[in-house]
Amino acid sequence: YLRNNKKIESFYPFATKPAIISANGEVEGINFKGIDSAYDWRFIQKHLLSGKIIDFKDKSVNQIMISDFTAKRLKLKAGDSFIMHFVQNPPKRKKFKIVGIYNVGIENIDKTFVLGDIDIIRNVNNWDANQMGGIEVRVKDFAKLRQTADDVYANLELKLRSRSVFESTPEIFTWLSLLDVNTKVLLALMMIVGVINMVTALLIMILERTTMIGLLKAMGISDGSVMNIFLYNALYLVGLGLILGNILGLGLAYLQHSTHIFKLNQTNYYLSYVPMEVHALDVIALNVATIIICALVLILPSLLVSRISPLKAIRFK
Incomplete structure (x- = not known):
């Protein structure tokens, strides 16, 4: 349905997981957002301050992108590495290398999210290769977002649910x-x-x-x-x-x-x-x-x- 809907510009899988970053004697709670190579980088590229976007073909290191707010709080820059502790029982820790720093300018996003490979969350959660937390959908015309969101909801399976950006960030x-x-x-x-x-x-x-x-x-x-x-x-x-x-x-x-x-x-x-x-x-x-x-x-x-x-x-x- 998503592929055939002319109102939809793109869609891609994602998953989120709470975690704690430890670096330079500081700690910061964040929400790790896992994405894959289908992700639409245009918005992030416009707000990229330093470094580059994630190269999903390179699996030699765990690449991550963080906001300028988080980088300043933890005294980090592009190219630095740090340890991230994923909140679960038992907790898991992984080492990450910062490949890019962005500044979206929206406090709720800059203070909360970091971007990384969705395969990292799959590995931490012991998921299969095709499992995900959800699918993010972008519409061609923002003025028709409510109508498109209603259409998507009407065509979902009963066990699934959808939320528009109006519902996730009403404030x-x-x-x-x-x-x-x-x-x-x-x-x-x-x-x-x-x-x-x-x-x-x-x-x-x-x-x-x-x-x-x-x-x-x-x-x-x-x-x-x-x-x-x-x-x-x-x-x-x-x-x-x-x-x-x-x-x-x-x-x-x-x-x-x-x-x-x-x-x-x-x-x-x-x-x-x-x-x-x-x-x-x-x-x-x-x-x-x-x-x-x-x-x-x-x-x-x-x-x-x-x-x-x-x-x-x-x-x-």
């Missing part, structure tokens, strides 16, 4: 949903402030040019044509502001994506830095929506032009 997605609400409120407030500023600017422009409006009307130019002059001028300012705002915003986004200059408290926010991902369609949609909303709102103050009497405007001057 992260609850936090993200709160951020979504904050983002919408923030965008709405920014739009309201922007509209008020543009309306105020247009009214000031009209009042400052009352005499000019009177002269144009006296020359026979229609109210609609005079209104268009001020609308085009206001929209020019909106467009200029959008260009400058896009340059500044996208520039900051690129700087953050490249350098992670804006840090977060990992304990409170699950992440060590503010992640940035720019979607061209979102940027275009936001710019177009801003122009349309401002154009519609600016029509009302521009109607003030029709109420200006040419005779009174010229006399006022």
Whole structure:
């Protein structure tokens, strides 16, 4: 079923086992995650700080990848070796060599997991070569994850069960949903402030040019044509502001994506830095929506032009 499901990108076996690392006079409790050569390394490779990924063909040493958090806690680096004690009765110990150090940036992962060969867990647990703790499934479209998870669950055998990432780490997605609400409120407030500023600017422009409006009307130019002059001028300012705002915003986004200059408290926010991902369609949609909303709102103050009497405007001057 997994091979034939077009919504699924990849899947691979895994197993986990609690263990304790002993190195440099320090100890650290972790969760050993065993994987095989089918594992999708793209995410880990993007966050690899030093070393390389595991070579499953090389069985001469027990290779392992640990997080930067664990490496700093135990004063380890790529190429170092340490002893790991697997929690069971009786306990078993094995020597490992660090081949790579990564930093995912998510506290729950960096503090908890290390990556190694699933055959090590099979050996410790006295499993057969085809036994595993579970199958990890990755979907092509994250927006359809819930639907895909329901489909997988519906096609499982009765003795098996499935859990989506929403169920295994609900606290992260609850936090993200709160951020979504904050983002919408923030965008709405920014739009309201922007509209008020543009309306105020247009009214000031009209009042400052009352005499000019009177002269144009006296020359026979229609109210609609005079209104268009001020609308085009206001929209020019909106467009200029959008260009400058896009340059500044996208520039900051690129700087953050490249350098992670804006840090977060990992304990409170699950992440060590503010992640940035720019979607061209979102940027275009936001710019177009801003122009349309401002154009519609600016029509009302521009109607003030029709109420200006040419005779009174010229006399006022």
